[in-house]
Amino acid sequence: MLQRTSQEIRPLTTAHLAQTMTLLQMTIDEIKQEIESELSSNPALELRDERRCPTCGRLLQERENCPVCSIPKESNPEDPVVFISPKDDFTPHSDQQEDDYLDGHDYSPITEDLPTYVLKQILPDLAEEDRQYAVFLLANLDDDGFLTVDPLELAQYFHVPLAKINGIRRIIQKADPLGVGSLNPREALQIQIEILSETQAVPALATLIVNEAMDLLSKRQFNEIAHRYNCSVADVHLAVSFISENLNPFPGRSYWGDVRSPSVSTTQVYHRPDIIINYLNDDPAQPLIVEIIMPLGGTLRVNPLFRKAVKSADEEQKDIWKEDLERASLFVKCLQQRNHTMQRLMFHLVKLQRDFIVKGPKYIEPITRVQLSVELDVHESTISRAVANKTVQLPTKQIIPLASFFDRSLNIRTIMREIISSETRPLSDAKLVKLLEARGHFVARRTVAKYRAMEGILPAHLRRMIT
DNA sequence: CTATGGCACGGATT
DNA sequence: AATCCGTGCCATAG
Numbered sequence: 001m002l003q004r005t006s007q008e009i010r011p012l013t014t015a016h017l018a019q020t021m022t023l024l025q026m027t028i029d030e031i032k033q034e035i036e037s038e039l040s041s042n043p044a045l046e047l048r049d050e051r052r053c054p055t056c057g058r059l060l061q062e063r064e065n066c067p068v069c070s071i072p073k074e075s076n077p078e079d080p081v082v083f084i085s086p087k088d089d090f091t092p093h094s095d096q097q098e099d100d101y102l103d104g105h106d107y108s109p110i111t112e113d114l115p116t117y118v119l120k121q122i123l124p125d126l127a128e129e130d131r132q133y134a135v136f137l138l139a140n141l142d143d144d145g146f147l148t149v150d151p152l153e154l155a156q157y158f159h160v161p162l163a164k165i166n167g168i169r170r171i172i173q174k175a176d177p178l179g180v181g182s183l184n185p186r187e188a189l190q191i192q193i194e195i196l197s198e199t200q201a202v203p204a205l206a207t208l209i210v211n212e213a214m215d216l217l218s219k220r221q222f223n224e225i226a227h228r229y230n231c232s233v234a235d236v237h238l239a240v241s242f243i244s245e246n247l248n249p250f251p252g253r254s255y256w257g258d259v260r261s262p263s264v265s266t267t268q269v270y271h272r273p274d275i276i277i278n279y280l281n282d283d284p285a286q287p288l289i290v291e292i293i294m295p296l297g298g299t300l301r302v303n304p305l306f307r308k309a310v311k312s313a314d315e316e317q318k319d320i321w322k323e324d325l326e327r328a329s330l331f332v333k334c335l336q337q338r339n340h341t342m343q344r345l346m347f348h349l350v351k352l353q354r355d356f357i358v359k360g361p362k363y364i365e366p367i368t369r370v371q372l373s374v375e376l377d378v379h380e381s382t383i384s385r386a387v388a389n390k391t392v393q394l395p396t397k398q399i400i401p402l403a404s405f406f407d408r409s410l411n412i413r414t415i416m417r418e419i420i421s422s423e424t425r426p427l428s429d430a431k432l433v434k435l436l437e438a439r440g441h442f443v444a445r446r447t448v449a450k451y452r453a454m455e456g457i458l459p460a461h462l463r464r465m466i467t
Numbered sequence: 468c469t470a471t472g473g474c475a476c477g478g479a480t481t
Numbered sequence: 482a483a484t485c486c487g488t489g490c491c492a493t494a495g
Contacts, residue, residue: 223485232472369480384481406480409486428470444488449471459471461495 016334023338025385028274032295035335039300044321044328046303047296050086059086061299061339068280068289077287080350081280084339085291086298114180115139121175126168133158133168137181145180145188145251177251185249186214192247205229205239210247217243221401222454237456273393275346275402277357288357288395290346292339300335302328344376345386353405357394362415366408412441413451426460 026034039045050059053066060066067083115138126134133154140149151169155162170191172181178195179188189210193202209217209225216224222240226233274293280286302325310321349372355363369387373380390402404410419435420427427435429448436443443451452459 381481388481430470446471446489447487450487453472461470 019334020337044306044324048299050298080288082290082347086294086296179251234453274390276393364411426463428460
């Protein structure tokens with residue numbers, strides 16, 4: 001069973017309920033923002049120091065013992081371990097960066113480092129007095145090839161116009177690896193498109209997406225994009241595959257050698273997940289560990305000193321402080337309730353969808369939000385809110401929307417893709433229906449057509465055998 | 468005649 | 482109440 005916090009948390013007031021609901025549907029970034037603003041505006045709130053598990057070094061929430069190290073021996077290995085995991089300085093690509101760095105560094109045929117490599121290319125294009133700035137910029141690149149300093153600060157520091165710095169930056173960006181020295185993946189992609197379009201045709205949609213819809217792209221919400229630009233999802237897929245085949249959102253990585261497989265690289269996401277699922281010790285035989293990320297270094301609570309101070313304060317102070325105190329305790333309660341709900345939700349969800357997580361999208365269980373809401377004894381809209389706009393990192397490091405756990409068609413789409421990719425000659429939608437039936441999936445012909453469109457697969461008569 | 472995309476309807480989701 | 486998804490019906494292209 002799921003561990004319970006010391007006492008059962010129940011909504012006390014309508015305000016409590018309303019705020020909990022709002023918190024529930026917030027993404028990790030919004031929560032972080034909310035907590036920070038609450039923390040700075042309310043003196044009664046306190047961020048208690050971080051606590052770490054003495055055994056594994058993991059950051060802990062308020063609970064006394066570490067949820068990972070203290071898994072009961074008699075517990076069912078099928079059951080996932082779900083807990084709230086405070087992570088303030090969380091970086092989404094830390095694992096991969098290490099891998100890339102090690103692999104690339106050991107095996108890279110290029111012996112000089114990235115800054116030197118770029119500097120050699122651009123030196124002839126630079127005026128004498130501009131070189132120092134270029135050197136400075138190149139000295140502040142991270143492993144992805146992005147700039148780690150703000151150009152505006154740099155301009156002020158050196159007392160030169162921002163335009164000058166950006167001019168130099170453009171020269172750097174046009175060097176190999178293309179897009180190096182950008183501030184973010186979007187800028188890198190923009191430069192790459194610009195250069196690429198000089199020599200070949202670039203789909204207009206791809207440009208639009210990069211310029212205006214990076215957030216949707218990174219969450220892989222292709223439906224949204226199609227909707228926004230009033231085009232079919234298949235078009236979006238074509239544009240996205242153009243992007244992933246011809247462009248590189250992390251210019252520094254291609255330099256160090258791209259060790260990711262092509263299929264994984266297309267699922268790269270440029271923002272951090274709200275929830276991380278992993279095997280205990282990366283061992284598939286072990287239970288699944290589910291971390292619900294809290295963007296904090298420690299634990300949020302009402303400051304007990306403040307509570308004391310209120311009692312001994314004079315009358316007018318008392319009223320103001322009492323209000324703060326109530327706001328603070330309400331906030332903490334709401335946050336706890338939110339986490340509690342997320343925890344229960346994820347426990348059931350991961351247990352139900354274990355095959356999906358472990359074996360892949362083919363094995364997704366087509367559950368509905370209502371089913372789960374009955375099991376958890378909450379209103380179905382609660383599930384909707386909790387699941388919307390959040391993302392999960394799977395053990396494969398793929399980041400997917402949490403809502404895909406409820407995608408009724410994902411398994412069929414995956415199987416359909418398999419059938420098509422192994423076909424000897426293009427199969428019509430009707431034939432696909434038959435083949436899907438043979439595998440125990442019954443969908444209408446029209447629906448297969450829609451799935452094809454969603455997957456960006458062309459109609460049979462336009463499909464050509466691709467190696 | 469076959470294969471496919473557009474439109475609209477009903478139920479689920481938000 | 483508004484929106485999304487699977488499906489049936491029909492028009493159109495080849």
